[in-house]
Amino acid sequence: MASALPGRDSGRRLRVGLDIGGTKVDAVVLGDDDEIIGRVRRPSAYGDDGVISDVVGSVDQLMREIGRSAADVASVGVGIPGLVDTDNGRVLHAVNLGVESLDLSARTEGALGAPVIVENDVKAATRGAAALSGIAEDGSMAYLNLGTGVAAGIIIGGEIWRGSGGIAGEVGHIAVDPRGRVCGCGQRGCIETFCGGGALARAWARPGEYPVLDILDAADHGDDDALMLRAGLFHGAAAAVRVLVLSADVATVVLGGGLASLGDRLLDGIRAALRADAANSPFLRSLHLDERIELLPTGSPAAALGAALVGAIPRKKENAVHG
Ligand SMILES: [Zn+2]
Incomplete structure (x- = not known):
């Protein structure tokens, strides 16, 4: 045809x-x-x-x-x-x-x-985020989609990196906590169970149209469950950023997806988690991960x-x- x-x-x-x-x-x-x-x-x-x-x-x-x-x-x-x-x-x-x-x-x-x-x-x-963020045509970047689920796309030398079977970038299902919540994929403690909108809504289990926003608001008011989930959200996303940089050495990680509408509350939280996680590691600190992340503008x-x-x-x- x-x-x-x-x-x-x-x-x-x-x-x-x-x-x-x-x-x-x-x-x-x-x-x-x-x-x-x-x-x-x-x-x-x-x-x-x-x-x-x-x-x-x-x-x-x-x-x-x-x-x-x-x-x-x-x-x-x-x-x-x-x-x-x-x-x-x-x-x-x-x-x-x-x-x-x-x-x-x-x-x-x-x-x-x-x-x-x-x-x-x-x-x-990922390709659109690279264009919107002004990444050089032969540059390297990752796009971390924090939506209902969590997945990333990786561009190396201007090309989408697919891997041998198209799985490259599926960072949401990297298990980071053997005692964590069970993920839809069958593993326990996947990154997605910490920073996926669907998993957060299930863990929060309270009524409301925007559960992740409710979690951040309740955490600001000292709610114990919300404080735990918010910390997990920021540290889970930080883990995804670390995986992307340490495995593919991308210069920039652009954050998008539904959770990106949380704006600076999300970006600042992930940056703080990256800095805290790097506090005892001169190696991680030397990578300046907190400076490598940026947010896709809402609605772009x-x-x-x-x-x-x-x-x-x-x-x-x-x-x-x-x-
Ligand atoms: Zn999983």
Whole structure:
């Protein structure tokens, strides 16, 4: 199907990026200088057909928004949770979206008339975070997503580091406390059990729409449970930062995900934990970990932007066919 698509010199200029999450789709379109010239958000649908209609419908909606047509679209990048076979445009085990196995590229390229590149959502967000943070094109950085779960993406020399099977960056499931709470993965005391929004909400177990915010507020008022959970949150995230720097020597760790909306309360807390954990270690102190972390601005479309940038890179199979 890829060979029937227009070439990259066809005059089509617009690069579209979609971030498909469990509740919403964030879609952006980029102009010539990677600047965002249009953005729409819509609730996400469920199941194979829902995801396909999200992709096609979001592109239509974006084009209406900026007064252009699908014929102007050069590429579409899609960031989506779950395991992604990027070379074949296939999504596997996107449980929150009700997708078990979906050939997303093959089933949307015909309707859109443009190549559709699919990428794991955290890896797409990593590329977007690198662009938003002004990381050099050949630089190294990690993006630590503190959301319902915890995962990171790593860029080395300007490229996403995937490892042998795509597991690189799954720092949420590094166990750091053998006596800790049981994690959804079956281990005990994973980093995610300390600083994942889902695990914190379960451990807090009190009513409220924003449990992590409630934990920080209650900790400020001296609540014992909240003080314990807050310390775990900051030290858990600090452990993830240490793992990323000590294993990949990234220069910067950008923090994003739902918990990033806590802003400086989160950033300052993690910085303090990094300093405290390094107090007795000249080695750790020499790494200046607290100075290497920064926060992605709230509401910035890192994942959609990153998906648009990923979408503009020809997939390996296409290279093999044409080059
Ligand atoms: Zn785990």
